[in-house]
Amino acid sequence: MELYANVLGGGKPFLILHGFLGMSDNWKTLGAKFSEAGYQVHLIDQRNHGRSPHTDEFNYQVMAKDINEYCKKNKLENIILLGHSMGGKTAMKTACEFPQLIEKLVVADIAPKYYAPHHQTILDGLTMLSNSELTSRGQADEKLKEYIEEWGVRQFLLKNLYWKEKGKLALRMNLEVLKDKVNEIGQALTSEEIFKGDTLFLNGGNSKYIQEGDKDLLKEHFPTSELITIKGVGHWLHAEKPDEFYQTVINFINK
Structure with missing residues (x-):
């Protein structure tokens, strides 16, 4: 590794x-x-x-x-x-x-x-982003706002976005495994x-x-x-x- x-x-x-x-x-x-x-x-x-x-x-x-x-x-x-x-x-x-x-x-x-798992809303929001066709960070922020009110938390999460190909944003983290293993965090x-x-x-x-x-x-x-x-x-x-x-x-x- x-x-x-x-x-x-x-x-x-x-x-x-x-x-x-x-x-x-x-x-x-x-x-x-x-x-x-x-x-x-x-x-x-x-x-x-x-x-x-x-x-x-x-x-x-x-x-x-x-x-x-x-x-x-x-x-x-x-x-x-x-x-x-x-x-x-x-x-x-x-x-x-x-x-x-x-x-x-x-x-x-x-x-x-x-610590008991407490990231579910954030993970739900990221899952929604992962399943969306994202063409701008502003669009991603608007979508994430439905799940997370705090601007600072959204900006922290949106740092994970990168241009996977021209005109298409994706998340860097291994979201599926992090969701599956969320109990390990605590x-x-x-x-x-x-x-x-x-x-x-x-x-x-x-x-x-x-x-x-x-x-x-x-x-x-x-x-x-x-x-x-x-x-x-x-x-x-x-x-x-x-x-x-x-x-x-x-x-x-x-x-």
Whole structure:
């Protein structure tokens, strides 16, 4: 499995993993900032997303192996690994499975617990797009509006569109497998999965993904971790307050 990555800058390797139905492009602006700070940033498309290969196998076990293989192939070690949402779950799993690979771990707005499936409306909207003859992004946005009111969420999803052929748009992700394996997205770490390295959890003050009651669970799996809340933002904390997100991460990794 050869993952697609957009590599920016030079220096210590810093891998960034997007969330469910996202892609590496979501992190281009912040990735450029981290590279300007002296890091070699690898913006990765996880399997079945973006430009990475499509496969029927989709779970955190194989996605963690994908990251390990990517690092081996590119001779990366002592990496900084940052993941948001689903990418945060992949990052946690990678840290537990391959602790020697990771110097610092950053997890954005997700806990190591089980989450029930909650993407059905979005998946229905994307299925409708996939079955439509799309000739412009504006047309796709109008259609998606029937399912998703929030402009920002629609723009995030519409980044997946590309020109499959002249005058015809299509979605990059492997939608059928992602729909079929949607239960995998919410899977928890097992009780014996523990990473003792430096770990930062970041959560959005308005987000429900990390609750007050999850603090003990974070410490059980990541005993040296700290949790920092960015106030006034939801689940897409890095997009809503990019400067504060960037500064918080830089402070942690430069410590």
